[in-house]
Amino acid sequence: MFLSKTTRKGTAATAVAAMMAIAPTLGAASPLGTDPIRLVIPFGPGGGSDITARVLAATAPEFCGPRIDVVSMSGAAGLEAVNFVRNATPNGHTLLVTDYGPIVTSGYVDDVDWSHDDWQPVMNFTEWLPVVYTRPDHAIQTIEDWVAAAEANPDTITFGHASPLGLVHLPLILFEMETGLRNVHVPTSGGGETRSLVMGGHIDLGMTLPPSIASEVASGELTALGVFSQERSPILPDTPTFVESGYDVVLPAWLMIFATSDVPAETVAFLQDCFMEALASPTAVAMSNRVNAGIEPLNAADSTALYQATVASIGGILRDIGEID
Amino acid sequence: MFVESFVAALYLAFSPEVILYVAIGVMMGITLGAIPGLSGDMAIAILLPIVFFLEPAAALGLLTGIYKGGMFGGSISAISFGVPGTPGSAATAIDGYQAKLKGYPNKALNTALYSSVIGDTTSDFVLIFLALPLAIVALTFGPVEFFALYAFSLLLISALTKGKVAKGVAMAALGILLAMIGRDPIGGSIRLTFGIPELAGGLALIPVLVGIFAVSELIIQLGRAWMERARKIVDDTRRQAESLLGDYDSSKDKLTFREFRATWRATSIGTTMGTLIGALPGAGSSLAAFISYGLAQRFSRRGDEFGKGSLEGVAAAEAGNSATSGSTLIPLFAFGIPGSATAALFGAAFILMGMTPGPRLIYDHTEVIYALFLILIYANLINLALSHFLLPLYSKIAMIQSRILLPIVCVLAILGTFAAGNSVIDVWVLLFAGLLGVVLRLYNFPLAPLILGFIVAPGAERALRQSLLIGRGEWTHLLSSPIAIGLYATAAIMIITFTFVLRERK
CATH class of the missing domain: 3.40.190.10 (Periplasmic binding protein-like II)
Structure with missing residues (x-):
């Protein structure tokens, strides 16, 4: 249904043709079977995370195999979503899409039964610059x-x-x-x-x-x-950074897809590949531009480095202001 | 330029495809709104990706239809089962359910429908023609003014029932206390959760609402049915209801024009208050409905009948909540600020279609926005037509004997509550709220102030503490705005006058 509608609108006929050629081979190789993938977001619907996740949900099924649903769970200030993914079967079908708040900050300040090492980044969508x-x-x-x-x-x-x-x-x-x-x-x-x-x-x-x-x-x-970033925001090209004014304050906010660390490495690698491929497709690029999502995907290794750096820097800030010891 | 765009918009809005989508939307909205726990907002959130696949006018038509249908649908279960289908219809349940118990569900439902449509249509015209001036007024509402508005509404509703003012105030306070469970909005620390991590996000509105109204009703009905059964063993002559509908006579339950005209004042109050409150970012349809209800009672010639099945009470509440539907989009159109959950979802729909909400929207996408305006208006007519056709049916459903109906409603309520937040905790909250509701009903406490207290408390607390932060801890800062002083003065005058007037009548 998605294919025919997109073609009707004529936005990406070539991409669709390419997808159709790839889809059958991928379907056979997909370690994910046919059960849908759930992207769980710890926020209410309609926000930036929701809109960005929906771009992936609309484009990735052709590359990954199964259908993709975006599920919004804003309960317990987002911790319900985190716990839901944490307690799901570790088969790569239940993933968390979040910024650093519910996972890095909550991991420090809230009473949770997981640590920052229990999570592995699959991919990073974008970096938002406050x-x-x-x-x-x-x-x-x-x-x-x-x-x-x-x-x-x-x-x-x-x-x-x-x-x-x-x-x-x-x-x-x-x-x-x-x-x-x-x-x-x-x-x-x-x-x-x-x-x-x-x-x-x-x-x-x-x-x-x-x-x-x-x-x-x-x-x-x-x-x-x-x-608050190293370089100017592409969306606000005329606005200076605090670094330019001589204040070394950089704290961008990423939007990352996480799996629990017990999901097999090959599953995570497969998800990373098919997500990145989907987001590079002309349909996804067109959608991303239309919704101003500024999607610039990072692979699992780069995302992990970014995640660990954020865990360290936020831990430092929270220690300095006395929120944690 | 204007004429050309308008003609193009006419073609867009009245294409058969778009009309069909609006009708489907209204139908879905009414159905979902009528199920306690589910609301039009939820359906809009789920259907949001549809804007990737549909033409903008068709997608907006579908979402608008769902929204309007949902607004009215909430009143169906509020009247039929005493269970507000949506938070906005909590005030409708007060009189609507009493009217049904008296055997007039059809009158109450029709009153709700007409006052809803009148409120909604007026609000849509205000959105189209007065968006900018009203939006500028809305921006003058900061924390100080909002706190005054919330305080005003709490005073108005707590003092609603004659002779029960103390109980009303106590219930409002209990509602505020329940709303304080969870994360402190200013400091960020967790409070009143007694170490239960699942309560960190606070109690959700829908399970509290459905629990207090629906689950408690079920438990009480169940108790009553058992009592009757026990009595029947002793005395076997109890009359058996012959049909499924008991002794409901639908021919005596028709709303006459004269009866509807008598609610005119209440409908106008609801329409005015709903439109104004809807335009304030963050205030919401349930607050509008409660304030309209409170004011309509104060200004009614038959204020004594409120709470006992008054059609005016139904009209005020329904006009009040529906009149927010057009004006809630005002901050979004004027400044790109989503003033409510629904406005945020419409904003997301615009963004997904590549249209940025804000003042440029109408210039950059003139035809689509004009088409949306037309759809906003004629969706009301579709709602009117569809509901008019369906209401006799709904009235009959309302009169199905409660031993059959209530278990079904409760199962729907539990499923709806779970679906709304995908959360098992919410189901527990629902059941506990039900037990609390039973206790409160047994001791004759009014439930409306509790619900209003629960609904406004987060906003009121935030507004109060923001005011104090901005005013450097000086309480006099709360009186620094003429709007706030006006609201406090009106509340004081109303309470003094009406206490005085009521005393004289005795």
Whole structure:
């Protein structure tokens, strides 16, 4: 059904032809059988993780063999999804798609019966670069303005961010550790609330991920101050990084697919190959561009290095602020 | 330019394919909304990938149909079984179920349908013509104003039942306490879970709602059936109900125009409040329904009948929740801010179609958005037509004897609850909430304040603590906004006046 509909829309006729040629041979070689693969996300539907996972679910069946379902389990602040994957049969059919919050941070601060070594990355979708923004009529318009204002009046600048110790809060903590500046941290229910508080003039600054404000920044309705990454965000090419301003604060947030470490290595290798192949297909590239997902896949080995680096750096931050010993 | 786009949009919106998708959506929405635990939002989330395969107008038509059908469908189980099918219809259950117990499910269902459609259509026109001004007003609502709004709604609902104000306030407090289980929204630490890790995310709304209303009802009915059986052993002359429907006479249960006109004031209050509250990011349809219900009771000439099967109560609640459906998209269209779960799902649908939600949306994709506006309006008519045809059937289902009906409803509720979060914990929460509901009913505590307390507590707590953070811990900061002062003053005046008026009547 998917094939015929895609062809009808004429988006990727050649890709479909190529897929049809590959599919039968792969089907025979697939160690996964015909049971569906479940991509479990620890968040509610409709967010960036959900949308990105759906691009893979729509394109990978031709390459991997079985159908792929995206299952959303936001219960127990995401830990329910993590535990569900942890307790599933380790055959590669139940995978976790998450950013570092529910797996790295939770592994440190929450009472869980697994450790960071119980997980192995299969593939990384993308790296999201946390960005600080405000409204265009605010006195603070650059990183330097912010630093100057916070130095002149510590504990006065209100800064909105989603859940405490999450992806768009830890970079702020790291920045304050680096500079010694102090701001008033105002947790919100998420990116939408942060944005309405910033736009309505209730708070000074906010942090989010670039795709959600790209069009407002382009049209001048919001100002992006800076990005917490080594290089500029391709979605916000005119926004400087904090590194450019002389603050070595880099904390990108990845979106990775995990299997438990007891899934056989050949299964993980097969999944990595067919996922990467699927995401390189013209259909997937077209979809990724259309939804602004910025998918740049990393293989299992590179993802593992990235995962271990994040485990180390987040552990360092949490120790420094006294969250863990 | 405008005329051309409009004509193109007409072709898009009224193509047979799109009309068919809207109708399928409405049908699905009504059915899913009517099953306790399942909601239109869930179906939209599951069907989201369909936008990869359908033309934008058809996909938006399907999602819109599901949304509108689901909004109304929730009231079917609220009225028929006393079990709100969706959180938004919790307020409808108060009077709707009483009306059914009196033998008038059809009147109540029709009132719900017409007031829903009126509220919804008005709200859609407001979205189309007043989106930007209303969105700017909505942005002036920050933590200080939101806390005042939540406090206002809690006072209004707690003081709903005459002579039971203390019990009402106690129930609201219990609801707030239950909502505080889980992760502290500001500090991030875990609280009130008594070491049970599964409670770290807090209690989910759907199992609490369905448990308190549905499971407790089942347990009580079960107890009553056993009592009757025991009595029957002693006295065998008990009259057997002859048909499946007992002695329900459908010919006496028709809503007249005069009866519906009498709910006009309640419907207008619901429509106005629903549209305004729907436009506030994060406030939600259940809050709109409860506030509308509370205000309609205060301003009704027959306020005493509220809670005893008043059609005005049904109309206010249903107009209130349905009137959020158009205006909830306002922050999304004006600023790209998703103001509710539904708006977030529509936002995701736009993104999956390559359209970025925000003020540019209508300029960059004029035809599709005009078509969506047309669909929003005519989906209401399809909802009206389909439901009109189906309601006599639903009324009959409502009157099936409860010993047959309730077990079925409960099985559906347990399945629906599990499906909503894929979580076994939710099923346990459902059963415990059911036991709590039994105890509260036995001691005559009102359930509505508990549910409202549970629904608004997370937002209210966050708003209060954000206000205090922004105000550097000064409580006077809560009075720093004219909107907040206005809300507190209105609440105070209303409570004083109505206490006074009610006392005089005695």
